[in-house]
Amino acid sequence: MIRQYELVEAVKAYDPDADEDLLNRAYVFVMKAHGAQTRASGDPYFTHPLEVAGILVGMRLDVATIVTALLHDTVEDTLATSEEIEQLFGKEVSFLVDGVTKLSQIQLQSDKTKQAENFRKLLVAMSSDIRVLLVKLADRLHNMRTLHYIKNEEKRKRIALETSEIYAPLAERIGMHEVKDELQDVAFGILHPDARESIVQRLDYLHEQSGDLTTPVIDELHEVLNENGLAAIVAGREKTPCSIWRKMKKKNVTFEQISDIVAFRIIVDTVQQCYRALGILHSTYPVIAQRFKDYISTPKENGYQSLHTAVIGPNQQRVEVQIRTKEMDEIAEMGVAAHWQYKQGTAHDGHQYRWLRDLLDILDTAEDPEDFLEHTKLEMFQDQVFCFTPDGDLITLPRGATTIDFAYAVHSDVGNHCSGVKVNGRIMPLRTEIENGDQVEVMTSKSQFPSPSWERFVVTGKARSSIRRYIRQQKRQQFIKLGKSLIQKGFKESKLNFEEKALEKALDEFQARNIEDIYAQIGEGLRTVPVLIRFLHPELPHELDLEQLSDGRERAISGSKEEALAISGLIPGMAVHYAGCCHPLPGDKIIGIVTTGRGVTIHTQECDSLNPLMDEPERWIDVAWNLKAAESQQHIGRLRVTLSNQPGAIAAITAAVAKENANITNLKIDHRSHDYYEFWMDLDVKDAEHLNSIVASLRSLKKVLEVNRAKS
Numbered sequence: 231m232i233r234q235y236e237l238v239e240a241v242k243a244y245d246p247d248a249d250e251d252l253l254n255r256a257y258v259f260v261m262k263a264h265g266a267q268t269r270a271s272g273d274p275y276f277t278h279p280l281e282v283a284g285i286l287v288g289m290r291l292d293v294a295t296i297v298t299a300l301l302h303d304t305v306e307d308t309l310a311t312s313e314e315i316e317q318l319f320g321k322e323v324s325f326l327v328d329g330v331t332k333l334s335q336i337q338l339q340s341d342k343t344k345q346a347e348n349f350r351k352l353l354v355a356m357s358s359d360i361r362v363l364l365v366k367l368a369d370r371l372h373n374m375r376t377l378h379y380i381k382n383e384e385k386r387k388r389i390a391l392e393t394s395e396i397y398a399p400l401a402e403r404i405g406m407h408e409v410k411d412e413l414q415d416v417a418f419g420i421l422h423p424d425a426r427e428s429i430v431q432r433l434d435y436l437h438e439q440s441g442d443l444t445t446p447v448i449d450e451l452h453e454v455l456n457e458n459g460l461a462a463i464v465a466g467r468e469k470t471p472c473s474i475w476r477k478m479k480k481k482n483v484t485f486e487q488i489s490d491i492v493a494f495r496i497i498v499d500t501v502q503q504c505y506r507a508l509g510i511l512h513s514t515y516p517v518i519a520q521r522f523k524d525y526i527s528t529p530k531e532n533g534y535q536s537l538h539t540a541v542i543g544p545n546q547q548r549v550e551v552q553i554r555t556k557e558m559d560e561i562a563e564m565g566v567a568a569h570w571q572y573k574q575g576t577a578h579d580g581h582q583y584r585w586l587r588d589l590l591d592i593l594d595t596a597e598d599p600e601d602f603l604e605h606t607k608l609e610m611f612q613d614q615v616f617c618f619t620p621d622g623d624l625i626t627l628p629r630g631a632t633t634i635d636f637a638y639a640v641h642s643d644v645g646n647h648c649s650g651v652k653v654n655g656r657i658m659p660l661r662t663e664i665e666n667g668d669q670v671e672v673m674t675s676k677s678q679f680p681s682p683s684w685e686r687f688v689v690t691g692k693a694r695s696s697i698r699r700y701i702r703q704q705k706r707q708q709f710i711k712l713g714k715s716l717i718q719k720g721f722k723e724s725k726l727n728f729e730e731k732a733l734e735k736a737l738d739e740f741q742a743r744n745i746e747d748i749y750a751q752i753g754e755g756l757r758t759v760p761v762l763i764r765f766l767h768p769e770l771p772h773e774l775d776l777e778q779l780s781d782g783r784e785r786a787i788s789g790s791k792e793e794a795l796a797i798s799g800l801i802p803g804m805a806v807h808y809a810g811c812c813h814p815l816p817g818d819k820i821i822g823i824v825t826t827g828r829g830v831t832i833h834t835q836e837c838d839s840l841n842p843l844m845d846e847p848e849r850w851i852d853v854a855w856n857l858k859a860a861e862s863q864q865h866i867g868r869l870r871v872t873l874s875n876q877p878g879a880i881a882a883i884t885a886a887v888a889k890e891n892a893n894i895t896n897l898k899i900d901h902r903s904h905d906y907y908e909f910w911m912d913l914d915v916k917d918a919e920h921l922n923s924i925v926a927s928l929r930s931l932k933k934v935l936e937v938n939r940a941k942s
């Protein structure tokens with residue numbers, strides 16, 4: 231356990247300006263906060279944050295990170311609050327501690343591998359600062375080091391699996407190879423104890439048989455370089471049992487066939503010296519062809535730089551060597567943490583988000599090509615939110631996605647029958663935007679269908695195209711119905727008998743697959759009824775002017791082109807009327823009602839006259855205002871007014887209307903008593919909002935008892 235003065239001295243050794251007081255206060259605070267809590271090992275709990283801080287001190291991270299490491303479990307596990315942390319240790323630290331707390335609250339809830347990549351991204355997306363992730367990784371590292379104290383085997387395995395699937399790859403992707411190796415190896419021991427044990431035994435046997443193979447190689451390499459006038463650090467490190475096992479699996483080789491159990495490293499001061507060291511090795515020992523790689527002139531995507539080579543070295547042993555500078559070595563071992571430490575000078579002036587971006591960059595240039603294709607675009611990733619199903623499956627959606635997008639992401643049937651949603655257990659509107667970490671439950675009902683209005687608040691292509699496909703199918707059904715009734719009417723007017731079967735003769739002519747296609751074409755206005763009748767009955771006298779047949783369309787085009795433009799969602803060419811009962815205005819929610827031979831009548835959705843039509847859903851069409859086109863038209867709004875019977879009352883009303891820049895076009899008194907009048911008033915207005923503001927100003931008049939928009 232690192233003591234208080236040791237911690238401060240270790241930080242001061244690499245950062246002489248470090249805020250000593252802050253470190254001291256955090257140290258004392260965390261001991262008090264965790265008090266008598268203990269770990270599974272029986273140790274006092276506070277040893278854990280101290281060890282985590284120690285790991286990060288080893289990476290030479292800044293004071294805020296070290297203090298965060300000390301405090302990282304206080305908000306979650308003690309009485310300390312985030313406000314208290316901010317008060318005592320400042321905004322930066324409390325922001326970081328909150329970040330770590332948030333990360334600790336998520337657990338891998340499903341062991342499906344395909345979720346792992348998303349989960350790693352969730353962790354990164356929630357780590358608004360790279361230091362949050364570094365503390366989390368150090369936390370996990372110490373927990374893994376002490377995992378064997380946990381008695382419950384299932385829990386141990388779950389944590390090991392999570393480490394192997396999530397945290398170790400994450401550490402690897404951000405270049406922290408040392409941390410990754412250790413995490414992976416401890417997890418390996420828990421998940422595959424027998425495999426690890428057998429590899430450890432063979433390593434022991436190898437050591438026994440051949441003695442220490444590493445030191446003589448290091449000594450000789452050192453000497454060779456020295457003789458050539460190059461001072462270098464030479465080191466050798468045995469691979470972990472886990473990485474040996476992985477190599478055996480990946481290359482399908484036996485333990486004996488693995489030649490590079492020890493990786494040797496030559497560390498020099500400059501890039502030039504790297505190439506010189508390489509030259510010395512290559513002129514001293516036979517080179518194994520095709521093993522040379524120059525990652526200095528072409529670094530790996532995660533920033534890794536080194537020269538790799540293999541020679542038949544001391545004792546005719548095959549030796550793999552990596553040559554690099556000290557800085558390259560730190561980056562190779564500590565990745566992002568090393569970057570942080572090298573660029574710390576610029577980190578405080580608002581550049582911290584660059585670190586997140588760099589990290590995301592690295593994550594996005596994954597080696598797996600499938601991964602690569604899936605997530606090449608960085609923007610794509612930053613624009614994503616991650617949420618869960620009630621079963622804990624993770625779903626990725628673009629930022630701004632709503633619960634409808636979520637429903638369609640689960641399954642198009644779930645989307646098509648979505649009747650309501652719960653977000654984090656609470657019933658919420660369908661248009662609710664999803665946030666990182668939300669748990670979303672979709673309720674479905676067989677009688678629920680997509681509404682055209684949904685399209686206005688979905689952002690995913692899947693949701694949009696499913697809604698459109700559904701609406702299109704609905705429209706086609708309407709066109710078929712309308713077409714059929716138009717044809718029947720046309721036959722009747724021509725005094726012909728209508729038989730559906732007879733239409734089969736026109737299939738080729740209409741390039742239709744079936745009779746429904748013919749109905750749909752007529753309904754949609756692509757063909758006309760007279761053309762159909764003339765084709766089926768060429769024997770009819772020419773003098774009968776078939777063009778005169780009203781199929782409800784020609785009339786419509788001449789009569790109401792403008793109205794038609796102001797409304798979207800209509801069947802092209804159909805006559806349009808605004809209902810006289812409710813006088814819909816732009817801005818009102820509206821609905822179209824089809825009346826055979828009369829076209830479509832537009833009502834407000836509140837109109838009372840819709841009630842008797844409820845059981846004729848085939849006559850309802852979804853329509854909406856085309857606000858641009860509607861703007862250029864005048865619209866009539868109708869009000870029902872009750873006015874007290876006093877002199878000057880009507881004048882007050884006309885003055886108020888004039889003030890609102892509207893005209894009264896009609897006024898009809900239908901009830902008059904001693905005390906009041908009741909009347910209908912039609913006004914020329916721009917839109918619903920205009921009329922609403924007139925209603926408001928009329929209501930403010932003393933003599934006006936009641937004003938309402940007409941509803942029937």
Ligand code: MN
Pocket residue numbers: 278302303369
């Ligand atoms: Mn912890």
